[in-house]
Amino acid sequence: MSSRARKVNILEHELVPQHILLSEEEAKRILKRMGISKMQLPWMLASDPVAKALGAKPGDVVMILRKSPTAGVAVAFRYVVRG
Amino acid sequence: MAEKVTVEVARALLEPYAHVLPERLAEEVVRKVVEAGLTVDEARKVVDRVVLEYMRSLVEPGEAVGMVAAQSIGEPSTQMTLRTFHFAGVRELNVTLGLPRLIEIVDARKTVATPIMEVYLEGEYARSREKALEVARELELTTIENVSRAITIDYVDYAIIIELDPEMLENRGVKPEDVVKALNRIKGKKGSVELDGLTVVFRTGLDDAVKLRRMYDRVRALRVRGVKGIKRAIVRYDEKLGEYKIITEGSNLVAALSIEGVDHRRTISNNIYEVAEVLGIEAARALIIREMKRVLDEQGLDVDIRHIMLVADAMTMTGRIRQVGRHGVAGEKPSVLARAAFEVTVKHLVDAAVRGEVDELKGVVENVIVGSRVVPLGTGMVKLMMLTEVGSGSASQTQK
Numbered sequence A: 001m002s003s004r005a006r007k008v009n010i011l012e013h014e015l016v017p018q019h020i021l022l023s024e025e026e027a028k029r030i031l032k033r034m035g036i037s038k039m040q041l042p043w044m045l046a047s048d049p050v051a052k053a054l055g056a057k058p059g060d061v062v063m064i065l066r067k068s069p070t071a072g073v074a075v076a077f078r079y080v081v082r083g
Numbered sequence B: 001m002a003e004k005v006t007v008e009v010a011r012a013l014l015e016p017y018a019h020v021l022p023e024r025l026a027e028e029v030v031r032k033v034v035e036a037g038l039t040v041d042e043a044r045k046v047v048d049r050v051v052l053e054y055m056r057s058l059v060e061p062g063e064a065v066g067m068v069a070a071q072s073i074g075e076p077s078t079q080m081t082l083r084t085f086h087f088a089g090v091r092e093l094n095v096t097l098g099l100p101r102l103i104e105i106v107d108a109r110k111t112v113a114t115p116i117m118e119v120y121l122e123g124e125y126a127r128s129r130e131k132a133l134e135v136a137r138e139l140e141l142t143t144i145e146n147v148s149r150a151i152t153i154d155y156v157d158y159a160i161i162i163e164l165d166p167e168m169l170e171n172r173g174v175k176p177e178d179v180v181k182a183l184n185r186i187k188g189k190k191g192s193v194e195l196d197g198l199t200v201v202f203r204t205g206l207d208d209a210v211k212l213r214r215m216y217d218r219v220r221a222l223r224v225r226g227v228k229g230i231k232r233a234i235v236r237y238d239e240k241l242g243e244y245k246i247i248t249e250g251s252n253l254v255a256a257l258s259i260e261g262v263d264h265r266r267t268i269s270n271n272i273y274e275v276a277e278v279l280g281i282e283a284a285r286a287l288i289i290r291e292m293k294r295v296l297d298e299q300g301l302d303v304d305i306r307h308i309m310l311v312a313d314a315m316t317m318t319g320r321i322r323q324v325g326r327h328g329v330a331g332e333k334p335s336v337l338a339r340a341a342f343e344v345t346v347k348h349l350v351d352a353a354v355r356g357e358v359d360e361l362k363g364v365v366e367n368v369i370v371g372s373r374v375v376p377l378g379t380g381m382v383k384l385m386m387l388t389e390v391g392s393g394s395a396s397q398t399q400k
Helices: A024-034 A049-054 B007-017 B023-035 B040-057 B065-077 B098-106 B129-139 B166-172 B176-186 B209-220 B253-257 B272-279 B281-298 B305-316 B336-342 B345-355 B364-370
Strands: A018-021 A043-045 A061-068 A072-081 B116-120 B148-154 B159-164 B192-196 B199-203 B223-225 B232-238 B243-249 B385-387 B397-399
Touching (some): A024 A061, A043 A049, A049 B272, A072 B023, B007 B023, B007 B040, B065 B281, B148 B209, B159 B176, B159 B209, B176 B192, B176 B209, B176 B223, B272 B281, B336 B345, B336 B364
Parallel strands (some): A043 A072
Antiparallel strands (some): A061 A072, B116 B243, B148 B159, B159 B199, B232 B243
16 A cells, blocks of 8 residues: 555644635624624634635634534634734 | 425525524435425424524523533543553553543543553555555654664673564564664764674774763664654454555644645544644544543443533633633633632732732622622623613613
8 A cells, every 4th residue: 555645735634623714894793793893703714724714814704604512513614813 | 286395495484593503403304204204384384493493492591501411421431440441452562541641631630540542544555454554664663672682782892782573673674774874963073884784783983881882772762663642553353444544543643634644634642632733623522522432332321412512612722622610611611709719729810919910790609699689690690771861772782
């Protein structure tokens, strides 16, 4: 058996919940509903493998659909920061 | 007789509460009202009642959720046995569990005491033991020492003589040619490698006994096959899933995921930093929850998963893994007094004085310390809002 390296898509991994890159308008609408600023969201580094896979840049907001044992699907957001 | 509620009608009734009720609860309500054969009017009443009860069950603003989580995890932890347990079903592999593992997770240790990977396989590799063993061999680090009966130094010819063990070669799935190939990578310009049956003669071309000795050590530990960092790979039959999987001692997630036959969707390491690096911060959060829950379940302790989720959220909030301690969550508090109250008091006070820090007295700890009558917690969080100009609307509301 050869050990040739494969390209692996980490977004398919069961531990990685679905990440959706939001547009500027969508992000603004959601922040307005929550009444907070971007910086008050949990962060995500621009160097995060998922951020890289999505092509998210610092300043973007990512919506995360987590599979949750309590809520079924829990919606969370992360603000992409430099790093 | 009024008509019975259908799934579609029930969903429509819940539609206005889509942002309020969690998906699972909404689906359950739909199922239950249809099952019970309620009329539309009755179903509407049920929905209203569920929404009301749900709102009532929510945590109130200002509730000290972190404190409750700390107590809810801390108290059962005192009842944990300090023994490290064996991993379920794998007698030959020891995995840190119990309190030591819990501390390891919360402290966000970079190196795990017992790193392991659960490598799941795909397709035929998961169904056949032989195929699974192939993958295991590809994973397990095999060095020259592992496949030889004796390695000796010939000080006359400055050579290293390796006598291969046929049984070990067979066992590890390595051919003598592989050993030669590995040696060829390090032999240098003057060196040469010869294979004679099961004896490999490596003429180093060196002229110094000390260097030869050093080369000998290097040859012994030379990788012939496998992945760096994986000491052992054990094939197991997973009764629940009805397929073969591999448990490894040592972890190297990046390398493992790219090996043919490995299911890159399920394969996982127990090192949270490694997972954050390879799969991202959200996967790390999920792993923190999963690992903590596993430790507590295994000890028969019933801790609500919401407390664990809160810990995982706090640990991953900045996009990096932070420990719940001096070098992380508690150490990064903006208030000097809060930090000083936790650990290494004098250092924090002195550093803050040198830097000329100001304590805004916004948190709970610092307010308790200075003796405020109103601590920003629970009802103490409420502030009065007032309009400074009458009739100018909400835009000019100021806080005091």
